[in-house]
Amino acid sequence: MPLAYMPGFGNDFETEALPGALPQGQNSPQRAPYGLYAEQLSGSPFTAPRGTNERSWLYRIRPSVKHSGRYAATALPDWKSAPHIGEHNLPLGQLRWDPVPMPSTPTTFLEGMRTVTTAGDVHTQVGMASHVYVANKDMEDEFFFNSDGELLIVPQEGRIEVATELGIMEVSPKEICVIPRGMIFRVRLPDGVARGYACENYGAKFTLPDRGPIGANCLANPRDFKTPVAAFEDKDGRCRLVVKWCGEFHETTLEASPLDVIAWHGNYAPYKYDLTTFSPVGAILFDHPDPSIFTVLTAPSGEEGTANIDFVIFPERWMVAEHSFRPPWYHRNIMSEFMGLICGQYDAKEEGFVPGGMSLHNMMLPHGPDATGFEKASRADLKPVKLTDTMAFMFETRFPQHLTRFAAELDTLQDSYLDCWTPLKKRFDGTLEGNWD
Ligand SMILES: [Fe+2]
Numbered sequence: 215m216p217l218a219y220m221p222g223f224g225n226d227f228e229t230e231a232l233p234g235a236l237p238q239g240q241n242s243p244q245r246a247p248y249g250l251y252a253e254q255l256s257g258s259p260f261t262a263p264r265g266t267n268e269r270s271w272l273y274r275i276r277p278s279v280k281h282s283g284r285y286a287a288t289a290l291p292d293w294k295s296a297p298h299i300g301e302h303n304l305p306l307g308q309l310r311w312d313p314v315p316m317p318s319t320p321t322t323f324l325e326g327m328r329t330v331t332t333a334g335d336v337h338t339q340v341g342m343a344s345h346v347y348v349a350n351k352d353m354e355d356e357f358f359f360n361s362d363g364e365l366l367i368v369p370q371e372g373r374i375e376v377a378t379e380l381g382i383m384e385v386s387p388k389e390i391c392v393i394p395r396g397m398i399f400r401v402r403l404p405d406g407v408a409r410g411y412a413c414e415n416y417g418a419k420f421t422l423p424d425r426g427p428i429g430a431n432c433l434a435n436p437r438d439f440k441t442p443v444a445a446f447e448d449k450d451g452r453c454r455l456v457v458k459w460c461g462e463f464h465e466t467t468l469e470a471s472p473l474d475v476i477a478w479h480g481n482y483a484p485y486k487y488d489l490t491t492f493s494p495v496g497a498i499l500f501d502h503p504d505p506s507i508f509t510v511l512t513a514p515s516g517e518e519g520t521a522n523i524d525f526v527i528f529p530e531r532w533m534v535a536e537h538s539f540r541p542p543w544y545h546r547n548i549m550s551e552f553m554g555l556i557c558g559q560y561d562a563k564e565e566g567f568v569p570g571g572m573s574l575h576n577m578m579l580p581h582g583p584d585a586t587g588f589e590k591a592s593r594a595d596l597k598p599v600k601l602t603d604t605m606a607f608m609f610e611t612r613f614p615q616h617l618t619r620f621a622a623e624l625d626t627l628q629d630s631y632l633d634c635w636t637p638l639k640k641r642f643d644g645t646l647e648g649n650w651d
Pocket of ligand 1: 545547551575581
């Protein structure tokens, strides 16, 4: 059966997988329908202001205390949390990698999570981590929840089926999904293999950016976000629950599937979003706006205009600016930029940045178009041009991103990345035109 979703961002949803399972008119009846247990899952403090107050009421076969038990330490050695500094000897620099190789042994989504950078501090709920996942094995009778943050997943190759307590999402490359902090889920791989990126947000939840003078429409529109309808498993049998909590991993054995929520209502819920529904706004006469114009989701830090994380995309679009250098300009940024390429080619790099690859331009380190890109853009006939078949993205944070040893020692790290700027010539010769020979 095709999966069903409810449209809207941050809505107060309600859904039931069996008729009459959702109590009406109250949250906690003396006896809930079907003998279900009523349970609240809080995504914000009880007393958070109305605009940021998030919780959902779950009606489930067993309460969560029955989907818990005595925990034992376990390990996911490639999944790191901030603060995590200094386990490698790679000097400071602008960095770029070819794709992380697919695993050669059976590897689940959980086992295949490899942290590239960490920022901030998981213990104080600020900052984030950038990960890549590579997987070739379904999670079977195995479930996970992350107390440390919500997880934004960006598939690059292969679909993922994310079965959560609140419903099931199938997410393809060029789509994303967000799984709230604390929500139990399982990932299967409909295509057998999967690779992608993930942003673990330790701080306040992702929300839609304000549009300012753009007005009420464009960029990511709320109706294009999809939250799954209720779906449940009534499945007895031993299974494993893994928990991430303050950077450590713990596991316990359960007697039944924890995905047993038959009905729920509320605004604390997973969602997915098709990046091709993003309606870009950009230069229609001259110059190049700041890349913040492409922000899909922003996670506020508490300081206005200074995001804990911005999730930004570079989608298909028309380039029409007159008498302008059209690619992104050279710059240095107080924010730190982790980029990935889902498909196609990124407009500031002619070669070397390939789908599945990634780059890191950390706080205050200069970057911009490679020499070939600069030459082409400086001499281009400025007709309208459509950038097609491309989707790059950025996890940008106010905090410096510290590299893990995995990323520093990864075979696909490009020794020659800095060479992309080497051929840039001195054009200054004292004349107004400069020397363009
Ligand atoms: Fe940048």
